[in-house]
Amino acid sequence: MEIVINDTPEIASILASDIVEHALTAVEGLVLGLATGSTPLAMYRELIRRHVESGLSFITARAFLLDEYVGLPNDHPEAYRQFIAREFTDHIDLPTNGLRSPDGAADDLAAAAQDYEQAIADAGGVDVQILGIGSDGHIGFNEPSSSLGSRTRLKTLTNKTRIDNARFFEDDIGKVPRHCMTQGIATILEARHLVLLAFGEAKARPLALAVEGPITAMIPASALQLHPHVTVLVDDAAASELSNADYYRETFEHKPRWQTF
Ligand code: PGA
Numbered sequence: 449m450e451i452v453i454n455d456t457p458e459i460a461s462i463l464a465s466d467i468v469e470h471a472l473t474a475v476e477g478l479v480l481g482l483a484t485g486s487t488p489l490a491m492y493r494e495l496i497r498r499h500v501e502s503g504l505s506f507i508t509a510r511a512f513l514l515d516e517y518v519g520l521p522n523d524h525p526e527a528y529r530q531f532i533a534r535e536f537t538d539h540i541d542l543p544t545n546g547l548r549s550p551d552g553a554a555d556d557l558a559a560a561a562q563d564y565e566q567a568i569a570d571a572g573g574v575d576v577q578i579l580g581i582g583s584d585g586h587i588g589f590n591e592p593s594s595s596l597g598s599r600t601r602l603k604t605l606t607n608k609t610r611i612d613n614a615r616f617f618e619d620d621i622g623k624v625p626r627h628c629m630t631q632g633i634a635t636i637l638e639a640r641h642l643v644l645l646a647f648g649e650a651k652a653r654p655l656a657l658a659v660e661g662p663i664t665a666m667i668p669a670s671a672l673q674l675h676p677h678v679t680v681l682v683d684d685a686a687a688s689e690l691s692n693a694d695y696y697r698e699t700f701e702h703k704p705r706w707q708t709f
Contacts, residue, residue, distance in 0.1 A: 449673065450709070451659060451680040451696040453687040457647040460681040461490035464578070467643055467679065467709045468495060469504055471576045479568075480511040481577030481636075482536070483588075484528045487645045488578050492536040499540045506542040510571055512564075513549035514579070514588040515630035518602060522553050526616050550600060550629040561600040561629055568635065577639035581646050584608045585654040585667035589630035592666045596674075598632030633671045641709075642678045644669070646686040655682060656689035679709050 454460040468491075472478050482488075498504040513528055520527045525534075529549040537547050548567050554560035568574060579587050584606055590598060591606045605613075610624040617623035636642070646655045658669035659680060672678050687693050 449659060449675075449678045449680060450699075451682070451687075451690070452700050453690075453693060453697055454681065454683055457487075457490055457683045460645060460647070460683055461488075461494050463681055463709075464488075464491040464643055464645060465494040465498065467641070468576060468578075469498060470708065471641070472504065472506065472509060475575055476508060477572075478509045479571050479573065479575045480506075480509055481514060481574040481579075481631075481639050482511050482532055483514050483578045483580050483645075484531050484535075485580045487580040487647055489535060491578070491645065496536065496539040504540075506540045506546075509542055510546040511537065511542060511548070512568055512571070512574060512631075513547075514577075514636070515628055516550040516552035517625040518552040518557065518627035518629055519625040520552065527552070550631075552627075552629050557602050557629060561602065564600045564629075564631075565635065568631075574639035576641045576643060577636060579636070579642060579644045579669075579672075581644060581651055581654050581658060581669045582609055583612055583650050583654055585658055585669050587633070587644075587669045587672070588636060589628040590633050590636075590668040592668065594633055594665060594668050596663070596665055596668075596671050597634045599635050600629065600631050603628050603630050633668055637671060637675050640677065642672060642675055644672060644678065644680045646680070646682045648683070649685045649688065651682075651686040652689040655680075655686050656691070660691060 516528045550564045551560040614621045657667045663670045
Protein backbone atom coordinates (compact mmCIF):
# COMPACT_ATOMS: atom_id res chain seq x y z
CA MET A 449 0.00 0.00 0.00
CA GLU A 450 1.42 3.36 -1.00
CA ILE A 451 0.29 6.23 1.23
CA VAL A 452 0.93 9.72 -0.13
CA ILE A 453 0.35 12.67 2.19
CA ASN A 454 -0.31 15.93 0.36
CA ASP A 455 -0.55 19.50 1.57
CA THR A 456 -4.01 19.97 0.08
CA PRO A 457 -6.87 17.94 -1.44
CA GLU A 458 -6.21 19.75 -4.73
CA ILE A 459 -2.66 18.37 -4.95
CA ALA A 460 -3.89 14.87 -4.10
CA SER A 461 -6.60 15.22 -6.76
CA ILE A 462 -3.98 16.12 -9.38
CA LEU A 463 -2.06 12.94 -8.53
CA ALA A 464 -5.28 10.93 -8.75
CA SER A 465 -5.97 12.52 -12.15
CA ASP A 466 -2.44 11.59 -13.25
CA ILE A 467 -3.17 7.97 -12.36
CA VAL A 468 -6.39 8.01 -14.41
CA GLU A 469 -4.72 9.81 -17.33
CA HIS A 470 -1.82 7.37 -17.38
CA ALA A 471 -4.20 4.40 -17.29
CA LEU A 472 -6.29 5.88 -20.12
CA THR A 473 -3.25 6.10 -22.33
CA ALA A 474 -1.78 2.74 -21.26
CA VAL A 475 -4.92 0.56 -21.44
CA GLU A 476 -7.12 0.46 -24.54
CA GLY A 477 -10.75 0.19 -23.38
CA LEU A 478 -9.96 1.18 -19.80
CA VAL A 479 -12.57 0.19 -17.22
CA LEU A 480 -12.87 2.86 -14.56
CA GLY A 481 -14.56 2.40 -11.20
CA LEU A 482 -16.16 5.66 -10.10
CA ALA A 483 -17.08 6.84 -6.63
CA THR A 484 -19.60 9.50 -5.68
CA GLY A 485 -19.69 11.77 -2.60
CA SER A 486 -17.72 14.98 -2.11
CA THR A 487 -14.21 13.55 -1.98
CA PRO A 488 -13.58 12.79 -5.68
CA LEU A 489 -15.15 16.04 -6.96
CA ALA A 490 -11.84 17.92 -7.27
CA MET A 491 -10.40 14.99 -9.23
CA TYR A 492 -13.43 14.96 -11.55
CA ARG A 493 -13.06 18.71 -12.10
CA GLU A 494 -9.38 18.24 -12.96
CA LEU A 495 -10.14 15.40 -15.41
CA ILE A 496 -12.84 17.53 -17.07
CA ARG A 497 -10.32 20.36 -17.37
CA ARG A 498 -7.80 18.02 -19.01
CA HIS A 499 -10.50 16.78 -21.38
CA VAL A 500 -11.54 20.30 -22.39
CA GLU A 501 -8.10 21.92 -22.48
CA SER A 502 -5.81 19.05 -23.50
CA GLY A 503 -8.13 16.62 -25.26
CA LEU A 504 -7.84 13.84 -22.69
CA SER A 505 -10.29 11.32 -24.12
CA PHE A 506 -12.51 8.72 -22.49
CA ILE A 507 -14.05 7.63 -25.77
CA THR A 508 -12.92 4.00 -25.52
CA ALA A 509 -13.34 3.78 -21.74
CA ARG A 510 -16.17 2.31 -19.71
CA ALA A 511 -17.15 3.10 -16.15
CA PHE A 512 -18.93 1.39 -13.29
CA LEU A 513 -20.31 3.13 -10.23
CA LEU A 514 -19.63 1.68 -6.81
CA ASP A 515 -23.13 2.00 -5.43
CA GLU A 516 -26.62 3.43 -5.72
CA TYR A 517 -29.45 4.33 -3.40
CA VAL A 518 -32.47 2.06 -3.29
CA GLY A 519 -35.83 3.79 -3.05
CA LEU A 520 -35.06 6.82 -5.20
CA PRO A 521 -36.46 7.06 -8.71
CA ASN A 522 -33.74 6.79 -11.37
CA ASP A 523 -34.19 10.45 -12.28
CA HIS A 524 -33.90 11.77 -8.69
CA PRO A 525 -31.12 14.40 -8.65
CA GLU A 526 -29.37 12.64 -5.77
CA ALA A 527 -29.49 9.20 -7.38
CA TYR A 528 -25.81 8.45 -7.86
CA ARG A 529 -26.28 7.89 -11.58
CA GLN A 530 -27.57 11.47 -11.86
CA PHE A 531 -24.86 12.75 -9.53
CA ILE A 532 -21.99 11.27 -11.55
CA ALA A 533 -23.50 12.48 -14.83
CA ARG A 534 -23.86 16.01 -13.47
CA GLU A 535 -20.46 16.16 -11.81
CA PHE A 536 -18.38 14.21 -14.30
CA THR A 537 -19.51 12.04 -17.16
CA ASP A 538 -21.75 14.60 -18.93
CA HIS A 539 -18.65 16.79 -19.30
CA ILE A 540 -16.31 14.26 -20.93
CA ASP A 541 -16.58 12.06 -24.02
CA LEU A 542 -17.36 8.80 -22.23
CA PRO A 543 -20.01 7.10 -24.41
CA THR A 544 -23.44 7.21 -22.73
CA ASN A 545 -23.74 3.44 -22.90
CA GLY A 546 -20.27 3.20 -21.36
CA LEU A 547 -21.55 4.11 -17.89
CA ARG A 548 -23.15 1.42 -15.73
CA SER A 549 -24.56 1.72 -12.21
CA PRO A 550 -26.36 -0.66 -9.89
CA ASP A 551 -30.11 -0.52 -10.59
CA GLY A 552 -31.47 0.57 -7.24
CA ALA A 553 -34.96 0.97 -8.72
CA ALA A 554 -35.20 -2.62 -10.02
CA ASP A 555 -38.21 -4.73 -9.02
CA ASP A 556 -35.92 -7.67 -8.40
CA LEU A 557 -32.94 -6.20 -6.56
CA ALA A 558 -31.18 -9.53 -6.06
CA ALA A 559 -31.28 -10.21 -9.80
CA ALA A 560 -30.12 -6.65 -10.54
CA ALA A 561 -27.18 -7.13 -8.17
CA GLN A 562 -26.18 -10.34 -9.95
CA ASP A 563 -26.53 -8.64 -13.33
CA TYR A 564 -24.20 -5.91 -12.14
CA GLU A 565 -21.55 -8.41 -11.07
CA GLN A 566 -21.88 -10.07 -14.46
CA ALA A 567 -21.58 -6.76 -16.31
CA ILE A 568 -18.32 -5.98 -14.49
CA ALA A 569 -16.99 -9.44 -15.27
CA ASP A 570 -18.08 -9.15 -18.94
CA ALA A 571 -16.18 -5.86 -19.18
CA GLY A 572 -13.04 -7.71 -18.07
CA GLY A 573 -13.04 -6.28 -14.55
CA VAL A 574 -12.24 -2.79 -13.28
CA ASP A 575 -8.75 -1.46 -14.06
CA VAL A 576 -8.68 1.59 -11.76
CA GLN A 577 -11.17 1.92 -8.91
CA ILE A 578 -11.59 5.31 -7.22
CA LEU A 579 -12.69 5.02 -3.58
CA GLY A 580 -13.68 7.34 -0.77
CA ILE A 581 -13.95 6.30 2.86
CA GLY A 582 -16.96 6.86 5.08
CA SER A 583 -16.62 8.35 8.55
CA ASP A 584 -17.62 4.87 9.79
CA GLY A 585 -14.89 3.21 7.69
CA HIS A 586 -17.11 2.07 4.83
CA ILE A 587 -15.97 1.67 1.22
CA GLY A 588 -18.69 1.78 -1.38
CA PHE A 589 -21.68 1.45 0.91
CA ASN A 590 -20.23 -1.58 2.71
CA GLU A 591 -21.08 -0.60 6.25
CA PRO A 592 -19.30 -1.97 9.34
CA SER A 593 -19.92 -5.74 9.71
CA SER A 594 -20.08 -6.20 5.92
CA SER A 595 -18.55 -9.52 4.93
CA LEU A 596 -15.05 -9.16 3.53
CA GLY A 597 -16.18 -11.74 0.95
CA SER A 598 -19.31 -9.81 -0.06
CA ARG A 599 -20.48 -9.21 -3.64
CA THR A 600 -22.92 -6.63 -5.03
CA ARG A 601 -26.08 -6.72 -2.91
CA LEU A 602 -28.68 -4.76 -0.98
CA LYS A 603 -27.40 -3.11 2.20
CA THR A 604 -28.94 -1.02 4.98
CA LEU A 605 -27.22 2.31 5.58
CA THR A 606 -26.08 3.15 9.10
CA ASN A 607 -27.56 6.21 10.74
CA LYS A 608 -24.06 7.72 10.71
CA THR A 609 -23.94 7.48 6.93
CA ARG A 610 -27.47 8.83 6.62
CA ILE A 611 -26.57 11.79 8.84
CA ASP A 612 -23.35 12.34 6.83
CA ASN A 613 -25.33 12.33 3.57
CA ALA A 614 -28.27 14.43 4.78
CA ARG A 615 -26.43 17.47 3.38
CA PHE A 616 -27.42 16.24 -0.07
CA PHE A 617 -31.07 15.96 1.02
CA GLU A 618 -31.78 19.44 2.39
CA ASP A 619 -30.26 18.37 5.73
CA ASP A 620 -33.29 16.16 6.31
CA ILE A 621 -32.22 12.67 7.39
CA GLY A 622 -35.80 11.54 6.79
CA LYS A 623 -35.21 12.07 3.07
CA VAL A 624 -32.02 9.97 2.95
CA PRO A 625 -32.81 6.46 1.75
CA ARG A 626 -32.30 3.64 4.24
CA HIS A 627 -31.16 1.13 1.66
CA CYS A 628 -28.62 0.94 -1.12
CA MET A 629 -27.12 -1.47 -3.58
CA THR A 630 -23.33 -1.60 -3.41
CA GLN A 631 -20.48 -3.52 -4.92
CA GLY A 632 -19.27 -5.92 -2.25
CA ILE A 633 -15.87 -5.83 -0.64
CA ALA A 634 -14.75 -8.87 -2.63
CA THR A 635 -16.01 -7.14 -5.80
CA ILE A 636 -13.97 -4.03 -5.03
CA LEU A 637 -10.86 -6.06 -4.21
CA GLU A 638 -10.95 -7.60 -7.72
CA ALA A 639 -10.20 -4.23 -9.34
CA ARG A 640 -6.59 -4.14 -10.49
CA HIS A 641 -5.62 -0.81 -8.92
CA LEU A 642 -7.43 0.79 -5.99
CA VAL A 643 -7.07 4.53 -5.42
CA LEU A 644 -8.42 5.69 -2.07
CA LEU A 645 -8.93 9.42 -1.50
CA ALA A 646 -9.50 10.88 1.97
CA PHE A 647 -9.57 14.54 2.90
CA GLY A 648 -10.30 16.47 6.08
CA GLU A 649 -10.17 15.82 9.78
CA ALA A 650 -13.37 13.78 9.82
CA LYS A 651 -11.56 11.08 7.84
CA ALA A 652 -8.44 10.96 10.05
CA ARG A 653 -9.70 8.29 12.46
CA PRO A 654 -11.32 5.91 9.95
CA LEU A 655 -8.29 6.27 7.67
CA ALA A 656 -5.81 5.41 10.44
CA LEU A 657 -7.91 2.40 11.45
CA ALA A 658 -8.19 1.29 7.82
CA VAL A 659 -4.52 1.45 6.89
CA GLU A 660 -2.76 0.87 10.22
CA GLY A 661 -5.30 -1.11 12.24
CA PRO A 662 -6.18 -4.79 12.04
CA ILE A 663 -8.18 -6.11 9.11
CA THR A 664 -11.73 -6.27 10.36
CA ALA A 665 -15.25 -6.24 8.97
CA MET A 666 -15.93 -3.45 11.49
CA ILE A 667 -13.70 -1.15 9.37
CA PRO A 668 -14.52 -2.34 5.85
CA ALA A 669 -11.79 -0.14 4.30
CA SER A 670 -9.21 -2.19 6.24
CA ALA A 671 -9.81 -4.93 3.64
CA LEU A 672 -7.66 -2.84 1.30
CA GLN A 673 -4.66 -4.21 3.17
CA LEU A 674 -5.28 -7.49 1.35
CA HIS A 675 -4.90 -5.90 -2.08
CA PRO A 676 -1.49 -5.86 -3.81
CA HIS A 677 -1.92 -2.48 -5.54
CA VAL A 678 -3.46 0.30 -3.47
CA THR A 679 -2.63 4.00 -3.65
CA VAL A 680 -3.91 6.13 -0.75
CA LEU A 681 -3.93 9.86 -1.51
CA VAL A 682 -4.72 12.02 1.51
CA ASP A 683 -4.30 15.58 2.74
CA ASP A 684 -2.53 16.60 5.95
CA ALA A 685 -5.78 16.73 7.93
CA ALA A 686 -6.83 13.20 6.99
CA ALA A 687 -3.29 12.00 7.76
CA SER A 688 -3.25 13.56 11.22
CA GLU A 689 -3.88 10.30 13.08
CA LEU A 690 -1.46 8.11 11.11
CA SER A 691 1.27 6.91 13.46
CA ASN A 692 3.66 6.19 10.59
CA ALA A 693 3.14 9.49 8.75
CA ASP A 694 6.85 10.43 8.77
CA TYR A 695 7.74 7.15 7.09
CA TYR A 696 5.08 7.63 4.38
CA ARG A 697 6.35 11.16 3.70
CA GLU A 698 9.96 10.01 3.53
CA THR A 699 9.07 7.10 1.26
CA PHE A 700 7.31 9.36 -1.22
CA GLU A 701 10.07 11.96 -1.09
CA HIS A 702 12.63 9.30 -2.05
CA LYS A 703 10.46 7.40 -4.48
CA PRO A 704 12.62 6.33 -7.43
CA ARG A 705 11.82 8.24 -10.61
CA TRP A 706 11.26 5.03 -12.56
CA GLN A 707 8.60 3.86 -10.14
CA THR A 708 5.11 4.91 -11.19
CA PHE A 709 1.87 4.58 -9.27
P1 PGA B 1 -17.67 11.74 1.04
O1 PGA B 1 -18.16 10.24 1.22
O2 PGA B 1 -16.71 11.71 -0.11
O3 PGA B 1 -18.89 12.53 0.71
O4 PGA B 1 -17.01 12.13 2.31
C1 PGA B 1 -17.21 9.22 1.16
C2 PGA B 1 -17.90 7.89 1.36
O5 PGA B 1 -18.93 7.84 2.03
O6 PGA B 1 -17.38 6.89 0.85
